[in-house]
Every structure is written in C-alpha cells, then in structure tokens.
Amino acid sequence: MPVTPDDARLMDVQQGGRCFYCDGPIGAGATFDHLIPRAYGGIDDPANVVLAHRRCNQRKGDRLPDRGELDRFFALRRSSRLGVWGPLRTVRDAEEGDEWIAAARAISQEK
Numbered sequence: 680m681p682v683t684p685d686d687a688r689l690m691d692v693q694q695g696g697r698c699f700y701c702d703g704p705i706g707a708g709a710t711f712d713h714l715i716p717r718a719y720g721g722i723d724d725p726a727n728v729v730l731a732h733r734r735c736n737q738r739k740g741d742r743l744p745d746r747g748e749l750d751r752f753f754a755l756r757r758s759s760r761l762g763v764w765g766p767l768r769t770v771r772d773a774e775e776g777d778e779w780i781a782a783a784r785a786i787s788q789e790k
C-alpha cells in the first residue's frame with residue numbers, strides 16, 4: 680500500500696526529522712526513497728520506504744541498501760507499525776556478493 684500522509688508523519692517523527700542517508704534536517708522537501716528500488720521489484724509501501732532529501736534519494740539511485748543502512752532501518756522500525764518488508768531481511772542475511780540474487784528470490788516469493 681502506498682505511503683499515506685499519516686505514515687509519512689510517523690516516519691518523520693521516527694527519523695527525528697532527518698534524512699535517512701545524510702542525517703541532515705529534512706523539512707518540507709522530503710522524498711520517499713524505496714530501499715529496494717522499484718525498478719527491481721521493491722514495493723511502494725512504508726515497509727520499504729524511508730524519508731530522504733531529493734538529492735540523497737537521487738544519489739542512492741538503483742542500488743540495494745548496504746548493511747549499515749539496513750541495520751539503521753531495522754532499528755528505526757523496531758516495534759513500529761510501519762514494519763519491515765521481508766526481502767529486506769533476506770538482503771541483510773545474504774552472503775556478501777549474493778545480495779541481488781537473494782533479493783530477486785525473496786521478491787518473487789512475495790508475489
């Protein structure tokens with residue numbers, strides 16, 4: 680389900696009003712960044728979305744989140760109703776270098 684205004688407000692509170700990537704104050708210019716990019720099957724749902732500056736979102740582009748980003752995301756979402764999309768756990772637990780194939784498998788199992 681797409682991110683609702685309520686979800687976005689909660690995300691903003693949980694991120695302390697800061698960009699997920701650079702930790703700078705984000706204000707009104709926040710964009711939704713999909714941790715697993717939509718181009719690779721990432722869902723448009725709060726469980727796969729963080730708030731980021733437009734420039735940070737663009738800089739991230741079409742890569743998968745790295746280990747540090749995933750750890751940060753899981754910490755933010757601990758006991759949050761916004762949740763964590765299953766394939767993100769699979770990517771975190773994948774062997775180094777196997778993240779893409781693990782992500783593709785996990786995403787296909789979600790459908």
Ligand SMILES: [Zn+2]
Pocket residue numbers: 698699700701702703731732735
């Ligand atoms: Zn930023």
